[in-house]
Amino acid sequence: MNEAVIQVNDLKKIYHIGNIEVKALAGVTFNIFKGEVVSIMGPSGSGKSTLMNLLGCLDRPTSGSYILDGEEVASLDDDELATIRNRKVGFVFQSFNLLPRQTALANVELPMRYAGVTTERVARAKASLESVGLGDRVYHKPTELSGGQQQRVAVARALVNNPAILMADEPTGNLDSKAGKEIMELLLNLNRTKGATLIIVTHDPAIAAQTQRVIRLRDGLIEEPAS
Amino acid sequence: MNIGQAIIEALETLNSNRLRSTLTILGIVIGVGAVIAMLAIGTGAQNSITGSINGIGSNLLFVYKGNSVDSNHVPKSVTTADADALLDQTQAPSVLAVAPMVSGSLEVTAGKEKTTTTIDGVTADYETVRNAALSEGTFITADNLLERASVAIIGTDVANKLFSRTDGLVGESIRINGLPFKVIGVLEKKGGSSFGSQDNVVLVPMTTGQLRLFHGDMNNVDMIVVQAASASSTSQASDEVANILRVRHRTGAGQDDFTIISQQDIADTAQSITGVLTIFLGGIAGISLLVGGIGIMNIMLVSVTERTREIGLRKALGARKKDISTQFLTESALLSMIGGVIGIGLGWLISFAIGKIAAASGTPFTPTIGLSSVLLATLFSTAVGLFFGIYPANRAASLEPVEALRHE
Numbered sequence: 001m002n003e004a005v006i007q008v009n010d011l012k013k014i015y016h017i018g019n020i021e022v023k024a025l026a027g028v029t030f031n032i033f034k035g036e037v038v039s040i041m042g043p044s045g046s047g048k049s050t051l052m053n054l055l056g057c058l059d060r061p062t063s064g065s066y067i068l069d070g071e072e073v074a075s076l077d078d079d080e081l082a083t084i085r086n087r088k089v090g091f092v093f094q095s096f097n098l099l100p101r102q103t104a105l106a107n108v109e110l111p112m113r114y115a116g117v118t119t120e121r122v123a124r125a126k127a128s129l130e131s132v133g134l135g136d137r138v139y140h141k142p143t144e145l146s147g148g149q150q151q152r153v154a155v156a157r158a159l160v161n162n163p164a165i166l167m168a169d170e171p172t173g174n175l176d177s178k179a180g181k182e183i184m185e186l187l188l189n190l191n192r193t194k195g196a197t198l199i200i201v202t203h204d205p206a207i208a209a210q211t212q213r214v215i216r217l218r219d220g221l222i223e224e225p226a227s
Numbered sequence: 228m229n230i231g232q233a234i235i236e237a238l239e240t241l242n243s244n245r246l247r248s249t250l251t252i253l254g255i256v257i258g259v260g261a262v263i264a265m266l267a268i269g270t271g272a273q274n275s276i277t278g279s280i281n282g283i284g285s286n287l288l289f290v291y292k293g294n295s296v297d298s299n300h301v302p303k304s305v306t307t308a309d310a311d312a313l314l315d316q317t318q319a320p321s322v323l324a325v326a327p328m329v330s331g332s333l334e335v336t337a338g339k340e341k342t343t344t345t346i347d348g349v350t351a352d353y354e355t356v357r358n359a360a361l362s363e364g365t366f367i368t369a370d371n372l373l374e375r376a377s378v379a380i381i382g383t384d385v386a387n388k389l390f391s392r393t394d395g396l397v398g399e400s401i402r403i404n405g406l407p408f409k410v411i412g413v414l415e416k417k418g419g420s421s422f423g424s425q426d427n428v429v430l431v432p433m434t435t436g437q438l439r440l441f442h443g444d445m446n447n448v449d450m451i452v453v454q455a456a457s458a459s460s461t462s463q464a465s466d467e468v469a470n471i472l473r474v475r476h477r478t479g480a481g482q483d484d485f486t487i488i489s490q491q492d493i494a495d496t497a498q499s500i501t502g503v504l505t506i507f508l509g510g511i512a513g514i515s516l517l518v519g520g521i522g523i524m525n526i527m528l529v530s531v532t533e534r535t536r537e538i539g540l541r542k543a544l545g546a547r548k549k550d551i552s553t554q555f556l557t558e559s560a561l562l563s564m565i566g567g568v569i570g571i572g573l574g575w576l577i578s579f580a581i582g583k584i585a586a587a588s589g590t591p592f593t594p595t596i597g598l599s600s601v602l603l604a605t606l607f608s609t610a611v612g613l614f615f616g617i618y619p620a621n622r623a624a625s626l627e628p629v630e631a632l633r634h635e
Contacts, residue, residue, distance in 0.1 A: 111545055
């Protein structure tokens with residue numbers, strides 16, 4: 001394997017609810033390498049979502065170190081985290097999270113707006129939509145698209161800033177099995193053809209089986225350390 | 228994100244919630260409209276009042292008997308001789324013209340018609356000093372004064388009451404207090420029921436008035452109107468007049484038994500009264516603008532709650548705090564700006580309608596919308612939108628992305 005795109009060292013996240021201390025993540029250490037496809041599994045309450053939020057730079061750890069693409073992000077402030085999310089992380093959500101009143105194109109353009117891209121924005125958004133097979137649905141609004149197509153728009157949006165990692169949180173959870181299969185194929189194909197680093201959070205063993213490595217969480221700790 | 232994009236996005240959002248946006252804008256429209264209309268009415272009233280004060284003549288001083296200053300003297304009357312003394316060019320170089328007059332309210336009849344009105348006994352100088360213009364006939368002459376002629380000049384309101392017309396009246400006869408007078412002229416209609424109306428008045432030669440209608444003696448006058456040479460010399464003229472009268476009435480300084488009021492004093496007083504009125508009206512209207520601003524804040528807070536998930540998504544995609552707050556501030560500023568622009572139109576319509584109503588009810592007065600009040604209203608309404616938008620925008624910007632994304 002080549003260099004590690006994610007280096008996590010003793011990462012902890014502790015919530016205080018009243019006087020009770022809840023260790024959502026009790027200290028995890030692992031690396032994810034460039035071009036890998038990794039799934040994160042675990043029952044609810046295992047710290048799966050917490051880990052995803054930390055890896056996606058949506059939240060800050062209580063302690064520990066997290067180096068994403070060579071940058072220590074554990075101690076950045078809100079706006080710096082926003083910039084990291086914008087440049088280095090592409091999100092695909094279970095419920096698509098598209099802006100309902102905007103066209104597919106405008107939705108895909110959104111991350112570039114926050115990145116300050118102006119001139120090549122439309123061209124790049126169109127190219128990204130074409131790469132997920134929606135070149136002919138550019139001006140459709142989410143309500144005019146099927147679930148599978150909406151998730152493709154979300155994938156196009158996640159890819160448009162060329163992120164270091166692609167985070168998918170139950171990407172097939174809201175889709176029927178056929179559309180779900182297509183989305184998984186699309187994601188895996190992106191990994192094969194473009195070398196995208198893919199992290200999939202799921203509880204579906206069938207999905208996890210398609211990934212190269214599984215990180216299993218239980219009670220805030222990694223259950224079977226992967227290779 | 229640049230401002231142009233922010234505006235386009237904000238317009239799209241506002242458009243997708245049309246009824247809500249319209250009602251919010253309505254609050255600002257009413258506020259701004261009320262402010263504009265009230266300022267316009269205030270300014271219009273001010274212009275109308277100062278206009279009618281200026282219509283009396285220019286650079287005038289009014290001198291009459293008595294003074295509010297406590298004095299042991301019984302005040303001496305102001306007399307024709309006093310008026311003549313004021314024309315002394317060496318003692319009163321700033322005085323241009325002097326018009327003494329007597330005045331009273333008497334019954335005037337013509338045939339079976341009768342009315343009670345102001346009768347002013349005036350000299351020939353009254354015509355120039357008071358800017359009196361005739362629609363027909365000739366003014367009272369020096370000969371009329373010498374002869375104590377029974378001639379009269381009538382205002383249009385009097386003409387309408389007595390003859391039901393305002394032209395072809397020269398040569399008609401009227402009776403004042405039962406004495407016959409011949410009409411030799413009709414005053415031009417000036418309008419305005421306020422100070423200085425010359426429509427409801429009858430002018431007779433001063434000597435005739437003194438002898439036959441009022442005092443029965445030829446010396447005393449009720450008021451001397453003094454015209455100063457220029458606007459800048461009115462206060463000097465006032466001093467000169469006071470000095471001459473003190474000598475003639477043998478009163479010491481601070482014991483004047485006469486009062487001098489300048490036209491400027493009256494104009495200033497009127498202006499300060501209408502100024503207070505305008506601020507008062509504008510202030511009350513401003514409260515409705517404030518209420519409109521609170522409406523914006525309310526709607527923006529609802530909007531932030533509704534769009535929590537959208538805010539979370541935007542943050543996940545890399546929106547910084549500034550991006551989110553700009554988005555919401557743009558929306559609230561646009562609401563208030565659109566409201567402001569429509570409100571200016573509404574204010575103009577209200578002012579226009581009030582002007583029409585005033586004209587129809589016989590008080591011509593034009594509400595005036597100044598550029599300053601338009602700018603003030605626009606700036607103020609936008610400021611209201613920004614001010615009341617800051618809190619909701621900050622609330623949106625400081626949402627935690629994790630929490631916001633989880634929000635249903």
